[in-house]
Amino acid sequence: MHGIDLAALSGPGPDVDAIVTAIALHGVVVMRGQTINPSEQLRVAAFFGPLLAERSRAVPRRPEVRYETDAGGDAAAPRRVFFNEQWHADLSWADVDPPVTMLAAEAVERGCAETQFADMRGAYAALDEGTRTRIDGWKAVHHVEMSRWVRHGAPMSRQPGWARVLARRVRALTQHVRLAMQFTRRGMQVRLPPIPPWPGIAVPVVQVDPGSGDRFIRLGDHAWTIQGMADSIGPRALVELERMIVEAAPVLHHEWQPGDVVMFDNRTLLHRREPGVHARVRRLRRIVLWPRRGDGLEEPRVN
Numbered sequence: 001m002h003g004i005d006l007a008a009l010s011g012p013g014p015d016v017d018a019i020v021t022a023i024a025l026h027g028v029v030v031m032r033g034q035t036i037n038p039s040e041q042l043r044v045a046a047f048f049g050p051l052l053a054e055r056s057r058a059v060p061r062r063p064e065v066r067y068e069t070d071a072g073g074d075a076a077a078p079r080r081v082f083f084n085e086q087w088h089a090d091l092s093w094a095d096v097d098p099p100v101t102m103l104a105a106e107a108v109e110r111g112c113a114e115t116q117f118a119d120m121r122g123a124y125a126a127l128d129e130g131t132r133t134r135i136d137g138w139k140a141v142h143h144v145e146m147s148r149w150v151r152h153g154a155p156m157s158r159q160p161g162w163a164r165v166l167a168r169r170v171r172a173l174t175q176h177v178r179l180a181m182q183f184t185r186r187g188m189q190v191r192l193p194p195i196p197p198w199p200g201i202a203v204p205v206v207q208v209d210p211g212s213g214d215r216f217i218r219l220g221d222h223a224w225t226i227q228g229m230a231d232s233i234g235p236r237a238l239v240e241l242e243r244m245i246v247e248a249a250p251v252l253h254h255e256w257q258p259g260d261v262v263m264f265d266n267r268t269l270l271h272r273r274e275p276g277v278h279a280r281v282r283r284l285r286r287i288v289l290w291p292r293r294g295d296g297l298e299e300p301r302v303n
Contacts, residue, residue, distance in 0.1 A: 001031050006261060007040045012047045019263060020048065023100060024211050028117050028252055028264045034104070036261060038065050041104050041285060048100060048263075050189035050290040052091070068103070068284040070113060070273070083148065084273040086221035087118060087246055090266050090288055093142040093201055093222050094194040100289040101266045105282075108256040112280035115254045115262065118270045120216040123249035124206065131244070135205050140223035140238055143200030147224040150235050189290075202227045205241070209268055216268045217245050246270070256282060 001022060004015050022029045036044065042065055045051060051064040070081055090101050103115070124132070148154035205226075207218050219242045225234035253274075254262060264271065266288070 001029055004031055006031060006034050006044050007036045009044050009047065016047050023263055023265055027119060027121075027269050028254070028262065030254065031261045031263075032257060033259045034261045035259065036104055038285060041065060041102070041261075041287065045102050045287045045289060046189070048102075048289050052098065052194075052288040052290055064287055066286045067106075068282075068286050070278065070280075070282040081273065081278065082152075083221070085275040086151075087242070087270040087272050088221040089218075089270055090286075091194060092203065092218070092220050093144050093147075093196050095197070095201065096194075096291060097203075098266055098288045098290055101264055102287040102289065103260075103262045103264075104285045105256050105258055105260040106285050107281055107283040108258055108260070109280040109282070111277070112256055112282035113277040114256070114274040116272050116274055117252040117254070117264060118246055118249040119251075120218070120245065120249060120268050120270060121209070121214045123245040124215045124217050126248035127245070132206075135241065138205040139202040139227040140205050140219055141200040141202050141225050141227050141234075142220075142222045143196050143198070143224060144222050145196065146199055147222045150224040151221065151239070200224065207267075214268070218267070219245065220270050256284075 001019065004019070009015060019029055019031075042051070045064070053064055068084070091098050203218055203223070205218060206215055208215055219238070223238055223242075225231070226238050227234075229237060249270075254260075
């Protein structure tokens, strides 16, 4: 999109509405040449909906803004980079489906890894009628740790017991109260960091976008099995279906430039970091936007 200066936005209005409409129509919106710091990004993101408080890698004193860092001395980056290279949707395992993610380029070198987007509406449209009939009614179980263990053999922390869940809830609530006190005066809504339910959230594989009425596929790397299938069958059936839909999906390749801000539909798209590019610095600031009242997505999903 051209002609929008995000740092100059003072509140919801025609420019914000135009961005929302463009995301609904096209899935990905790129705004180049933006000069927006973490505080301004936080302020602008709040015009689009409630913000998620991140658990880790947050910008100092701004827990809603999280760093996505590929290089530059981050010792934990290689393991995270591997998971970011898998097709996924942000927080697809949460109790409410986050509709939009905002990425801002803080430091990017020429030739750094792209962000790639796969259109799941186009993927569903490309399926043959037999596959559509077969997967109608399927539910994929999403859980961030289970999926990494089942799909990739990654170590998994022990299954959380009641004491551990309670402790995490208390920490999250403490953070939430502090954030609410800090941001409510400025009209911002902040959501508790989600805790993955065990063994995951059952999400319909075929969904209907409430805005357009288009059908799309809801999968990604955080899904680990198909509900109701045997453990020896479900994960394999899910991975095979995901491979099929990604091969059929139209894919957008975004090459990062300094000043880029990208907002995308986190529900009807899967995204990933371009695999295999590790030598160039790419530091992005991520904000996850939560549903607003009336958009048809605010109802909690059940385990």
